[in-house]
Amino acid sequence: MKVFVSKTFPAEHGALLSQRGYDVEFGSDFAKARGADAILTFLTDRIDKRIMESIGPQLKIIGNCAVGTDNIDLAAAREKGILITNTPNVLTEAVAEHAVAMTLGIARHVAQADAFMRQGKYRGWEMDLFMGTELRGKMLGIIGHGRIGCRTAEIFQKGFDMNIVYTDTVRNEAQEEKCHITFMSLLDLLKTADVVSIHVPLLPTTRHLVGQNEFQIMKETSFLVNTSRGPIVDEKALVEALKAGKIKGAALDVFEEEPRLAPGLTKLGNVLLTPHIASATKEARGNMAAMTVNNIIAALSGQTPPNLVHV
Numbered sequence: 411m412k413v414f415v416s417k418t419f420p421a422e423h424g425a426l427l428s429q430r431g432y433d434v435e436f437g438s439d440f441a442k443a444r445g446a447d448a449i450l451t452f453l454t455d456r457i458d459k460r461i462m463e464s465i466g467p468q469l470k471i472i473g474n475c476a477v478g479t480d481n482i483d484l485a486a487a488r489e490k491g492i493l494i495t496n497t498p499n500v501l502t503e504a505v506a507e508h509a510v511a512m513t514l515g516i517a518r519h520v521a522q523a524d525a526f527m528r529q530g531k532y533r534g535w536e537m538d539l540f541m542g543t544e545l546r547g548k549m550l551g552i553i554g555h556g557r558i559g560c561r562t563a564e565i566f567q568k569g570f571d572m573n574i575v576y577t578d579t580v581r582n583e584a585q586e587e588k589c590h591i592t593f594m595s596l597l598d599l600l601k602t603a604d605v606v607s608i609h610v611p612l613l614p615t616t617r618h619l620v621g622q623n624e625f626q627i628m629k630e631t632s633f634l635v636n637t638s639r640g641p642i643v644d645e646k647a648l649v650e651a652l653k654a655g656k657i658k659g660a661a662l663d664v665f666e667e668e669p670r671l672a673p674g675l676t677k678l679g680n681v682l683l684t685p686h687i688a689s690a691t692k693e694a695r696g697n698m699a700a701m702t703v704n705n706i707i708a709a710l711s712g713q714t715p716p717n718l719v720h721v
Contacts, residue, residue: 427703509635
């Protein structure tokens with residue numbers, strides 16, 4: 411059996427496929443995937459019906475090394491009987507910690523201050539040099555109170571004594587009592603929160619969930635943090651909101667048309683940008699790799715993969 415891997419992959423995990431006797435081929439060109447029984451993909455791979463058909467009818471599984479599956483045409487996979495798997499529950503700590511780091515970074519001007527020092531501009535202590543915002547006692551608004559949103563809220567609540575409000579498609583009153591959080595509509599959350607942190611999947615209903623209208627109602631002193639998916643935020647509207655001072659700042663790890671950024675975004679001093687690295691820890695990426703390999707081995711062995719996405 412042939413397994414095609416679309417990007418560089420940890421050698422120790424890739425070796426498990428070879429040890430099973432599979433013919434493993436690496437490459438970014440999906441033309442090389444023709445005849446594969448399994449393909450191991452990543453969130454930057456756009457797997458549509460055309461690619462599935464080009465690989466051939468023997469394709470049994472697409473093992474997506476990511477939590478989300480918005481990069482795969484699920485309807486086409488269902489039509490062709492191709493199994494789809496993902497890597498849930500292994501990114502929670504890494505992404506939550508990065509959301510916290512991004513929030514601290516933008517609130518305290520960390521990146522700008524670092525650049526200031528490296529450029530030799532520091533001439534001594536000044537009263538108003540890089541004046542930041544303290545988080546203690548402020549209100550954190552969580553959009554999407556799943557595992558990552560919940561953990562992010564917990565870190566801020568316990569570490570910074572922040573007040574937590576959240577919004578989601580389903581209200582969980584038991585979780586509210588347990589975690590001491592308050593449910594709000596999206597609009598009320600945006601009007602109230604000092605920091606808005608996004609933790610929802612990319613769906614038709616969440617695309618441009620935060621755009622021009624939402625920026626109009628956010629507090630001028632608030633920060634937006636997105637470690638989820640880029641298209642959830644209307645990036646062009648964000649640039650205009652930052653320019654006009656509709657919000658104080660933004661921290662983004664994901665972008666609407668990666669790797670391209672909206673025009674003007676990199677010229678703004680009130681935005682912090684990282685290259686989609688929220689899950690980039692040895693622990694999280696290692697677990698993702700191991701889980702994806704196990705999913706593929708199970709499927710090619712005729713078993714139900716442990717992380718099967720029901721399409």
